[in-house]
Amino acid sequence: MSNRFQTKVAIVTGGSMGIGRATALQLAREGAQVIACARRRPRLDSLADEIAAFGGKFRGVELDIGDIDAFPALIQNTADEFGRLDILVNNAPTVIGGMIVDQDIDAWRANFGVCVESVFIGVQAALKIMQPQGSGAIINISSVSSLRAGIAAGAYSAAKAAVNQFSMCAAMEAAPYGVRVNVVAPGAVETPGLDASVHKNDAMKALMASSIPIQRLGTPEDLAQSICFLASDEATFITGVVLPVDGGKTPQLHVPDWELTLDNRTAK
Structure with a gap:
């Protein structure tokens, strides 16, 4: 495992499960000092134990990112x-x-409170630190729902689309200071949110996977790798990008029947 984040300090919100947990683990494995925040202390403690087992640097903070003072x-x-x-x-x-x-x-x-307002609060606070120091990388997690229309997803899709546009604006403002802002837009990923969305229905998950060109659901680790790439010095010429990580789903023209009938959107 590389040490490309050996001297880096990273904050990951929603870090106790799913994509956030996988990202915190990956950053810690590659040497970063990781601070992960989430609302559930037991899951943070479990993550702390896992990272401590390989000697990683980690702190878990119980926090509601909707708190405009605490975050x-x-x-x-x-x-x-x-x-x-x-x-x-x-x-x-x-x-x-x-x-x-x-x-x-x-x-x-x-939807807008968590998806958009918390992103604004976090980006604003981070830029106040990163711009004077002349470096930094911000990765906001959106969704492919921000790029495609769907049923029963109006508020969620609109909120995630707002994240995309806000992030591109932030990227333009931050670029002269050496700070990059990018977006990762996950597709269908094996997370607790997906299980809740399809009521732990394995047949539905199999149907979803069959409609993806790569023929499988994503994993939290797939997303963590993409996030860590954008956070790394390997991506120093990339900013203002919305990167779909969806197994080729976004450019697909056909909309499967299951997408038209699913009554809840998958949390990414």
Whole structure:
């Protein structure tokens, strides 16, 4: 395993499960000091034990990133303690699906609160540190739902599309300071969110996999590798990009029947 993040300090939100957990593990394996935040302490403790087993540097912080005071305070405190902040991965997932005619305004606001407002809060706080230090990489996690239309996904898709556009604007503002901002847009990935979306229905997951050109669902590790690439010095000429990591699903023209009938969106 390489040590390409040996001197780096990274914050990962939604870091206790799924894509966030896999990303925290990958960063730690490659030498980063990782701070992962999530709302569930037991899962953070489990992750801490796993990282400690291979000698990684990790701290878990129980935090709701919707807290407009606590989240930026975590980012500032991290920079104060370690003298820098190199990587921010905004990953905290949420999805409240529903047909447009049925969804209430609270569900709409909840999607935008977690998907968009928390990203704004995190990016703003990180840029205040990264721009003066002259370096840094921010990776915001969106979804292929931001690039394609679907049923019962209006609020979620709109929120993730907002993440894309906001990230591109942030990339333009941050570029002169040596800071990069990119987006990873996952497709169908084997996470607890996907299990909840299809009610742990293995037949439905098999049907989803069969509709993907690569013929399988993604794994959290697939996404972690893509995120870590964009966070690394190997991607220093890449900013303002929305990268679908979906097994070739986004350019596919045919929309399978299961996508038209699924009544919940997969949390990424």
